[in-house]
Amino acid sequence: MEGVIDVITRDLLTARGGFDWAVTEFVRVTDTLLPPRVFHRICPELVHRAETSCGTPVHLQLLGSNPERLGDNARRAAELGAPCIDINFGCPAKTVNRHDGGASLLKTPQRVEAVVAGVHRALEGSGIPVTAKLRLGFEDKRLAVACAQAAEAGGAASLVVHARTRREGYRPPAYWQWVRRIRQHVSVETVVNGDIWTLEDYQRARAISGCDHVMLGRAALADPLLAARIRHWQATGEHQPPTRWQDRSTILKEYAYQASQSVPEKVVVSLLKQWLNIMRQHDRDAAERFVELRRIRELSPFLQTLNPSDHSEREEKEEAFTALQTDRQ
Ligand SMILES: Cc1cc2nc3c(=O)[nH]c(=O)nc-3n(C[C@H](O)[C@H](O)[C@H](O)COP(=O)(O)O)c2cc1C
Structure with a gap:
């Protein structure tokens, strides 16, 4: 999460347990092949097998709209050791969207497909998957399913869906039922994200979306023991006391x-x-x-x-x- 989850935060949070993987802040790609130091600045874990100290893999996120340049940069990130390349289709920032990155691509599913396909092609033979982080749309949800299908058609190995449009920002509620709808139309794994603050939210988000897995955003910071609490509940069925x-x-x-x-x-x-x-x-x-x-x-x-x-x-x-x-x- 841009500006709030850096390498230290990733390390401290994953050390508390419960996370299967973490994602970097985005590396912004325009029209150049970025030097290795940019990837190392955003993902210092690259020098340690792209894992946090406790061994949680760190996926590297790219943001941009040029399929070829994204492909070149994805290949470089993979050569530097990134285990998975995630593409950001959710960023709502005006400057990012004005330059045609993040959520603005959701206005045109063909562009979502082209971007994912550009990265997928570049990574061919490397064994490194490309994944997509989507919102439900830009202004409205009409293209939610089409964009998810486009990401799948482009070669995304899995999708994370932040269950709101760009217009809905970060305001509650998150529309988990829309993620269920998306799941019915794609065959790749889909992970639900948005407004999961407690173990009870986790249970409801899974039940409503039908997803097996969730992604925690702000709650990872708000309650640093939430992921471990969820993991503990999965293993034992016990509810741990609230975080002090x-x-x-x-x-x-x-x-x-x-x-x-x-x-x-x-x-x-x-x-x-x-x-x-x-x-x-x-x-x-x-x-x-x-x-x-x-x-x-x-x-x-x-x-x-x-x-x-x-x-x-x-x-x-x-x-x-x-x-x-x-x-x-
Ligand atoms: C400050 C901030 C920065 C974020 N930066 C990113 C980012 O770089 N990449 C990304 O995919 N999502 C980013 N997000 C979105 C979160 O990953 C997540 O999708 C969103 O906050 C909804 O989940 P939540 O309700 O659990 O926070 C950011 C969110 C916030 C609040």
């Missing part, structure tokens, strides 16, 4: 620690606020903390406010240690 603030703040702190090795602290704070902003929409503790945290610009006070109990715990330990030293003297 402690677990959420821990991952934020881990992110802060790792990101601050390579990014200025002020940028780390704004990235943390962005993450917390997604968390707060579905968690009362995160919402409360956000009110206090949104004005803080420096990393150290930010982290202290994130989890004041840590701070007082540390102070208590320091006081106890000082007392011990004094006693000894």
Whole structure:
């Protein structure tokens, strides 16, 4: 997810379990063959067999509209070690759509097919699959099935369908029943995506769409233990307790620690606020903390406010240690 799921986030989230694979932010392809460093910047995992530290495969996403150039870049990504090339047909950003990428291609199913076919041809013989990430349409859903069929005809090995049109943005609801309709008209595996925030949403999304698998978007950030909770339920039928603030703040702190090795602290704070902003929409503790945290610009006070109990715990330990030293003297 562009701007919110980078290599550190992928690593921290997949380490908590439950993910079969992750996807990079998109690599934007215009009319050139991009140098390897661009692929390595967006997918640093390429140097580690394109897996996160815990071994979860990372698929590389391309965004663009020129079938030949996308093909050239897909081939390069595959040579660099990408295990799967995903094509973005969902991005709603105006600048992207003005340049004819992302969701704007959904206006013309033939173009969806041409793009997927361009990449599929380029990857022929490599054993690397191409997949498509679709929305239900641009303005409306009239071409939803046609676009999915076009992606399949172009050679997509599987589809992920974000169950909204571009016009519907990210607003609830997600129309999971439309994914069922799509499934009835394609034979490749189709994964449902959109508005899956809880285990119960996961169960309903599967029941309504008929899909075996789901993709988590914002909820992966909002509840870093959701994927593991779903996995646990699949294995045991048990419902684990809700994720505690402690677990959420821990991952934020881990992110802060790792990101601050390579990014200025002020940028780390704004990235943390962005993450917390997604968390707060579905968690009362995160919402409360956000009110206090949104004005803080420096990393150290930010982290202290994130989890004041840590701070007082540390102070208590320091006081106890000082007392011990004094006693000894
Ligand atoms: C900030 C943000 C960035 C996103 N970037 C991408 C992206 O680069 N590629 C992509 O396929 N989808 C992207 N998406 C869409 C998500 O993958 C997902 O389809 C969408 O958020 C719906 O799922 P959700 O309701 O579970 O979040 C992005 C979504 C958000 C909110």
